[in-house]
Amino acid sequence: MLTVTAALIRKEGRILVARRRPGISHAGRWEFPGGKPEQGESPEEAIVREIEEEMGIMTTVDAYFGESIAHNGNTNIRLLVFELTWERGELTPVDHDRIDWVRPEELLGYDLLEPDVPIAREFIEREEAHRT
Ligand SMILES: Nc1nc2c([nH]c(=O)n2[C@H]2C[C@H](O)[C@@H](COP(=O)(O)OP(=O)(O)OP(=O)(O)O)O2)c(=O)[nH]1
Numbered sequence: 001m002l003t004v005t006a007a008l009i010r011k012e013g014r015i016l017v018a019r020r021r022p023g024i025s026h027a028g029r030w031e032f033p034g035g036k037p038e039q040g041e042s043p044e045e046a047i048v049r050e051i052e053e054e055m056g057i058m059t060t061v062d063a064y065f066g067e068s069i070a071h072n073g074n075t076n077i078r079l080l081v082f083e084l085t086w087e088r089g090e091l092t093p094v095d096h097d098r099i100d101w102v103r104p105e106e107l108l109g110y111d112l113l114e115p116d117v118p119i120a121r122e123f124i125e126r127e128e129a130h131r132t
């Protein structure tokens with residue numbers, strides 16, 4: 001099982017989703033950006049580093065959101081998802097060719113990687129609960 005960290009980054013009621021660029025695995029699929037922890041690194045450290053490397057922004061971890069275990073191609077992925085706060089820097093994606101800020105209700109219209117789908121559902125539910 002492969003552990004991967006992913007980030008929920010909000011802006012004005014919208015959530016960031018990113019499309020994997022041509023030339024990397026799962027090109028064209030949408031995800032919450034992130035990546036694999038390195039040796040000796042905690043998931044919280046990993047997600048902050050990955051977002052700096054891949055998106056060019058400095059963030060802090062707000063909260064642990066949850067996990068999702070799903071098959072992705074021929075790998076079993078354990079996706080650990082964190083809510084991050086964007087502190088500074090400008091978005092300069094490295095591994096993605098599109099960034100969208102989406103309303104919760106639009107999220108499932110994106111071609112998300114399998115492990116991200118239950119996370120998106122949970123996110124939508126929590127947003128609805130929060131509004132009512
Ligand atoms: N970053 C990210 N990866 C995901 C998500 N959902 C999901 O199945 N994956 C899969 C895609 C990849 O097969 C695997 C590792 O993600 P990655 O390619 O971003 O890893 P990484 O940033 O560490 O990149 P690298 O060192 O392998 O180049 O996790 C997600 O929401 N975010």
Ligand SMILES: [Mg+2]
Binds near residue numbers: 034035036050054095
């Ligand atoms: Mg990555």
